[in-house]
Amino acid sequence: MSAKKKFFAGAGAVAALLTSGAAEAAQPKPWEMNFQPAATDIMRQMTWFEHYTLWFIGPITLLVLALLAYCIIKFRESVNPTPSRTSHNTLIEVIWTVGPVIVLLFIAVPSFQLLTAQYTPTEDPTLTVKATANQWNWDYEYQVDDPLSYNSAILDDGDRAAAGKQDMAVYPRLLTVDHELVVPVNKLTRVLVTATDVIHAFAMPAFGVKTDAVPGRINEVWFKPEKEGLYYGQCSELCGKDHAFMPIAIRVVSDDQYKTWLTAAKADLDGANKALMAEVDGTNKVAAAGN
CATH class of the missing domain: 1.10.287 (Helix Hairpins)
Incomplete structure (x- = not known):
């Protein structure tokens, strides 16, 4: 090495030791530098x-x-009325x-x-997801046997109670979505990014990922998250009047939790999400990450 x-x-290793036992992901702070x-x-x-x-x-x-x-x-x-003529x-x-x-x-x-x-990439991807940007939400398609597709959009404040996302520390305003992208921890995920209308951008700061979503073109990014938690990003390309209301949320869970969620989500996405939230939020109470 x-x-x-x-x-x-x-x-x-030092970061893992410092954060163990506490929230496994940080959240945006005012005036953060x-x-x-x-x-x-x-x-x-x-x-x-x-x-x-x-x-x-x-x-x-x-x-x-x-x-x-x-x-x-x-x-x-x-003090120097006669300027130098040095060339x-x-x-x-x-x-x-x-x-x-x-x-x-x-x-x-x-x-x-x-x-x-x-x-x-250091290895072949375990999971491939196609992320398609729309004004102003995201379509996710899991490239697996019996593919799973769903839409992810910003969650209105009035829908928080029904979604079980009242905790503003974990689900901050203007960054919380109705359906997060769920991926396994310590597994390499490849994201194929495109758009249907105008240019957007898929950005996840905590992962070091950012690429344009261009209509008619597919860009590829990858990440291998090392910590479970709920991470937030946003569209980072000016894309219209609701550009500021187009968040990206990625929930990183254990491999077993991911497999259970994926199986259940194909039959009942909302039910699978609530079951995963009950398990994760009840044991980890992670904060949001990214901006």
């Missing part, structure tokens, strides 16, 4: 890369600010050419590695 993979594995807690290895790598690039962005920003302040003070008209300086030109090239190399190499990882 490479040093980089060891780092990510260790970070995942960081990413949502990573629920996949890819998102953990993205978080690492963001922290890594800040070590370059911070000093460069401060350097440019210092140079601007120096030039403003040193070369202001009141070039070889040393400075070499520095501002070579310096950025070195910085870009340090950023480019890990970014290419991350991009490669995003497009290179």
